[in-house]
Amino acid sequence: MTTLSPRCLRVSALLEGTSETVIDGRRYVHPQTGIPQLAGLGQETPIGFSEQDGQRIRMAGLTITPAFFDMNQEGLSEGFTSIRAFLDPGVWHCTLPKACALREMLQSLNRVPYRGGLGDLYRESLALGIVVELAAHLSGVQPVFGPLGRDPQRIARDARALIDADPAAIASVAKLAHDLGTNETTLRRCFKEAFGIRLFDHVRAKRLDKAREMVRMSTLQIGEIAFHCGYADPANFTHAYRRRFGRSPREDRR
Numbered sequence: 001m002t003t004l005s006p007r008c009l010r011v012s013a014l015l016e017g018t019s020e021t022v023i024d025g026r027r028y029v030h031p032q033t034g035i036p037q038l039a040g041l042g043q044e045t046p047i048g049f050s051e052q053d054g055q056r057i058r059m060a061g062l063t064i065t066p067a068f069f070d071m072n073q074e075g076l077s078e079g080f081t082s083i084r085a086f087l088d089p090g091v092w093h094c095t096l097p098k099a100c101a102l103r104e105m106l107q108s109l110n111r112v113p114y115r116g117g118l119g120d121l122y123r124e125s126l127a128l129g130i131v132v133e134l135a136a137h138l139s140g141v142q143p144v145f146g147p148l149g150r151d152p153q154r155i156a157r158d159a160r161a162l163i164d165a166d167p168a169a170i171a172s173v174a175k176l177a178h179d180l181g182t183n184e185t186t187l188r189r190c191f192k193e194a195f196g197i198r199l200f201d202h203v204r205a206k207r208l209d210k211a212r213e214m215v216r217m218s219t220l221q222i223g224e225i226a227f228h229c230g231y232a233d234p235a236n237f238t239h240a241y242r243r244r245f246g247r248s249p250r251e252d253r254r
Helices: 081-087 100-109 116-139 152-165 173-179 184-195 199-217 222-228 234-245 249-253
Strands: 002-005 008-016 019-023 026-029 037-041 045-051 058-064 091-095
Touching (some): 008 081, 019 037, 037 081, 081 116, 100 116, 100 152, 152 173, 152 199, 173 184, 199 234, 199 249, 222 234, 222 249, 234 249
Antiparallel strands (some): 008 037, 008 058, 019 026, 019 045, 037 091
């Protein structure tokens, strides 16, 4: 079903199922595992959703209208320059795989623990927090507090979300730990305790799963697929592929 959306920003996360958004005739696949995405509609725009029949869909999201930014509060316009740019004429869309705090807020929006007036107040506070966190993330602003006291389970979940969103982009455990505001030793330990698997084994598995999808669904050369999935040497890629799936990429493509 397609409707005409007013000029606005839409920040959302798919929490369960698979779905696509169709904005002005263009399809955008919702990333899984709760990865936030931002759509900016700079004018009235046709928008619709596509999902498989019979499947359960859970999403959390927020719509921000231009009126929000017109409030005459001191310092508000300056702090939200980065996010207001998404209201410029046109259609803007991006995923935010590294916005871990934003992902947690969207998930909390989907599980409100209160009812009545308290529930409304809880949602409003989360909505304001989502807007602030989104603006800070787009501006590259770092929180003033450090990683002390971070929940090990949250560190592990945030790491897995980044890996699952783009496994080929994980250059090293040290870089991933830096992005998450922790150290390499802590990250490795938290991940192993949470999921029972070494972190880079999970990275490798996700890279190869993505590679198998490309082998079967695309017409790219095997060497190109290897490069896209983080393997500089096609021979190493073929060896890892065979070890995981029991056959080479070329055999899998036939």
